[in-house]
Amino acid sequence: MAQKLRIGVVGAGRMGRIHIENLLTISRVEVAAICTVLPHEIEWAKKTVPNAVVTPDYDEFIVSDLIDAVLLVTPTGFHKEQVLKAIHAGKHVLCEKPLAATPQDAWDIYNESLKYPSLKVACAFPRRYARVYTEAAARIHRGDIGEITTIRSQTTDLYQNDDFFVNYIKNSGGIFVDCTIHDIDACLFLIGQDITPRTAYGVGTARLFPQFLEYGDVDDGIGTITFDEQTVMTVYGSRNNRHGHHTMTEIMGTKGRILINGQPRLDQIDISDETGTRMVGPSSHMDVFAPAFKLELEAFRDWILDGAKVNFNLKDAAKAVSIGYSLMESLRTKTLAPVKEY
Numbered sequence: 033m034a035q036k037l038r039i040g041v042v043g044a045g046r047m048g049r050i051h052i053e054n055l056l057t058i059s060r061v062e063v064a065a066i067c068t069v070l071p072h073e074i075e076w077a078k079k080t081v082p083n084a085v086v087t088p089d090y091d092e093f094i095v096s097d098l099i100d101a102v103l104l105v106t107p108t109g110f111h112k113e114q115v116l117k118a119i120h121a122g123k124h125v126l127c128e129k130p131l132a133a134t135p136q137d138a139w140d141i142y143n144e145s146l147k148y149p150s151l152k153v154a155c156a157f158p159r160r161y162a163r164v165y166t167e168a169a170a171r172i173h174r175g176d177i178g179e180i181t182t183i184r185s186q187t188t189d190l191y192q193n194d195d196f197f198v199n200y201i202k203n204s205g206g207i208f209v210d211c212t213i214h215d216i217d218a219c220l221f222l223i224g225q226d227i228t229p230r231t232a233y234g235v236g237t238a239r240l241f242p243q244f245l246e247y248g249d250v251d252d253g254i255g256t257i258t259f260d261e262q263t264v265m266t267v268y269g270s271r272n273n274r275h276g277h278h279t280m281t282e283i284m285g286t287k288g289r290i291l292i293n294g295q296p297r298l299d300q301i302d303i304s305d306e307t308g309t310r311m312v313g314p315s316s317h318m319d320v321f322a323p324a325f326k327l328e329l330e331a332f333r334d335w336i337l338d339g340a341k342v343n344f345n346l347k348d349a350a351k352a353v354s355i356g357y358s359l360m361e362s363l364r365t366k367t368l369a370p371v372k373e374y
């Protein structure tokens with residue numbers, strides 16, 4: 033393997049641009065090709081990475097000898113087909129979350145990847161590379177808080193009402209598959225064992241975006257998941273935060289508790305004035321996780337070039353889709369849903 037990883041990025045939209053800009057700052061990586069479909073994105077890609085081959089044709093792109101690995105940042109509905117084509121073309125893959133739109137598709141990817149042990153196939157979840165989460169995981173795995181009994185996690189996003197957001201939600205898969213999938217995966221990472229989810233119960237409200245109900249979605253959702261191993265997980269997602277973004281995770285164990293990001297605090301800045309004292313909070317997940325997005329890309333590079341140990345876990349990624357999907361099913365049917373693995 034060359035000492036430089038030649039990556040092809042698929043999708044130069046909202047998240048793809050961030051990844052491409054990050055890749056350009058990372059050593060031992062070359063953005064050798066970009067595949068994206070919209071004309072203004074093609075123009076942006078050519079200008080931003082003048083040496084890369086830019087094409088809208090995925091089938092031509094994926095068999096190119098110019099790339100060793102692909103970073104997929106396309107809408108979730110394309111992930112299964114694109115990951116499988118990449119594996120079959122002999123490329124390593126880092127695919128944006130969620131791994132796929134349905135449990136069957138996610139497990140098809142996982143099961144197919146097992147047939148190609150020389151290829152590194154991962155799903156991107158930046159919390160696996162955020163310092164607070166890796167520090168908490170290390171403490172949990174060495175037994176600081178005993179056996180995990182209950183774990184709860186939330187992703188609450190700043191209220192936004194622009195066209196991009198409202199259109200994005202239509203095809204996102206629903207709040208538990210698109211948003212709290214980060215919490216589900218983070219909890220699986222913190223638990224650190226291959227535990228078996230059994231049931232999912234999801235409820236929610238759509239007070240600020242009642243139109244979300246038309247596609248079986250909500251703007252605020254709470255889900256509870258049970259596992260065979262006596263662990264209970266609760267996730268909360270919201271698209272209505274007026275005070276900014278707040279990701280928080282709490283892990284209760286038989287001997288103690290760990291709280292991650294208990295307060296929505298950006299840096300150590302507090303403001304005091306005649307109304308009292310308040311902290312300054314992050315407005316987006318990028319304010320909190322920007323360093324983790326870069327560390328994640330570096331980990332993918334080091335995994336391929338150096339065989340480094342990584343926090344990626346494709347089976348957890350498939351399991352997270354199963355859990356998120358069952359929570360959506362439960363929300364829509366108003367019944368307890370089984371969680372299935374394939």
Ligand SMILES: NC(=O)c1ccc[n+]([C@@H]2O[C@H](COP(=O)([O-])OP(=O)(O)OC[C@H]3O[C@@H](n4cnc5c(N)ncnc54)[C@H](O)[C@@H]3O)[C@@H](O)[C@H]2O)c1
Binds near residue numbers: 045046068088156157
């Ligand atoms: N990790 C995170 O925090 C995070 C945040 C946002 C989005 N995402 C994930 O990233 C993925 C993309 O989301 P987004 O918000 O960037 O969407 P987006 O709509 O802004 O971008 C999608 C991109 O895919 C391209 N595309 C569509 N079909 C294609 C095809 N057939 N071949 C090649 N390119 C194609 C589009 O041209 C566009 O550039 C989703 O899976 C989403 O869940 C992750």
